[in-house]
Amino acid sequence: MSEHSFDSAVEDVPNSMHPGASAEPNRSRWKRAGTVALGGALVVFGLRRRSLGGTVLALVGGALSYRTLSDYLTDAGEMEPVERSITIDKPADELSDLARDPESLARIVGHFADVSAVGDDRYRWSAGGPLARELSWEMEIAADESGERLRWETVDDESIGALFDSWSLSFDPAPGDRGTTVTLEVRFDPPGGTAGSAAAERLDVVPESLVGTALDRFKSLAETGTVPTTEHRPSARGRGDLL
């Protein structure tokens, strides 16, 4: 079983979330990935320590279905953004500072990417694992309304292959003493577009999970100073999640 065997892990199942999905060529190419029915086969893609979002989703059997990257493709050939919110028990400016600090950002997205600062307000992202050479891109801060909104955009000419073209956070006060509502909106734009490059074909992306987990990690880092982890966990399989 190969390290990135996304295709083989996906069952050919009817797209239950989009029953009316058309069979136009672009779309059907992507549909090969289809809406993922999380059955036994997906253990393949769900359990690597660093996958692009499929991590940990695999074990719960056939009960769940997730939208994969292709499901966000509109009939017009554009990608719908993926948006999720979380409530974090900290003030907005503190969160906004944390979100743009390169070290913190690296921990927040550590489940699928490596991030480092390459200049003022400029960061290099690369996919974790063997895809790093094929998926590496630069993002810069395009909007910074302190404590309200923070938006990165991909700088095209510095990118080998970008996974998304924007990463936007907004911060709103939560009711009572609950802190701040943080919303993350990501516009995915996988390399090769809808035709699907070799890298994109092998992508193990469950967008809502990638975005949801990034927010979980952001919250934990802000509230506890650490990100919960079972790395190095002992089991009869050895040490850590890769085994």
Added chain:
Amino acid sequence: MTDETMRALTWHGEKDVRVSEVPRPEIVEPTDAIVEITATAICGSDLHLYNDRMPGMREGDVLGHEPMGEVVETGDQVENLEVGDRVVVPFTISCGSCWFCEEELYSLCDNSNPNAEMARKMMGQSPAGLFGYSHLLGGYAGGQAEFLRVPYADVGPIKIESDIPDEQVLFLSDVFPTGYMAAENADIEPEDTVAVWGCGPVGQFAVQSAQMMGANQVIAIDRVPERLEMAGEHGDAETINYEHADVYDQLMSMTGGRGPDRCIDAVGTEAHGTGLDGVSDRVKEGAKLQDDRPYVLREAIKCCRKGGTLSVPGVYLGRANVPFGPLMNKALTVKTGQTHMQRYLDPLLGKIEEGEIDPSFIISHQVGLEDGPEMYQTFNDKEDDCIKVVMTP
């Protein structure tokens, strides 16, 4: 066995628990501690794993969530614990900083489940991570092992400063606080009759806690004679053996037709049904979605006094087909949840140290870790009067 490895009980599928040599845990975050385990118990809820009814287990996972031992290493940021401290480790993992932890709803901690996304997909939101209880609830290695990594070490473990033996404090890790919270959730008032379904350890502690809270009458329901005797002897409960009597008829005759004011389901999904209900649930289980077997819930809803309380410490994992109509029309209150452990550790340690209760009465078997696999089977089959197994690694 080397310095790098340890012995642990690991899960390998249905009714397959093994003693394995696995890597020793290490400090990963500065808020972690490593505890060398001196005593560790098998829980009734471990049988859900043993019978492969919990989604999210992987072959080789280290089991166990009821451990205690000695701190042998602490991360840089740990302030409350030092090497050499003797601690009991509660089964829920809580960060201590989130809104839920601040509200003392520790088992609902927002930050301790690294796999929150998976739990969210199944339940809407994720509860706290637990030791040794599936990847759905965190994927943390468990405490049926020689060593355990304890995250948020300042928040979870309780220090035992006196030289009180392990056997008396070990059950602070789960079953004593769980039985206690079950009784607390039942909102017991002095004239109340409390019925407790299930006389395993949680049921035994629920019976005793209900007495501590001043219940007028406590009725324990089970089918294992030794367990019923124990509830009578240690918990001063009246008993019903459901294999020999109709529980509803019995309860009505014992309460003048009113029904027990407070009902506690200390069984959960593994309940053995005797009627036809059991058959249809087993058939449904063949389908993809696992359904829980809610016999006790159904019976408790039927028996409970109108306007009464149903407290559910028993573990359910999936969906349960419960009679919501009677629940609604009888205006019952339902309270449930994994135990908010940190709320109860100090007060219940106090009760043990003052001699108000000696929880070691539930221990039926004391063995080494190497006997673990056999003990899982004995416990599962309810053989050899097995009610609580304590292992010393």
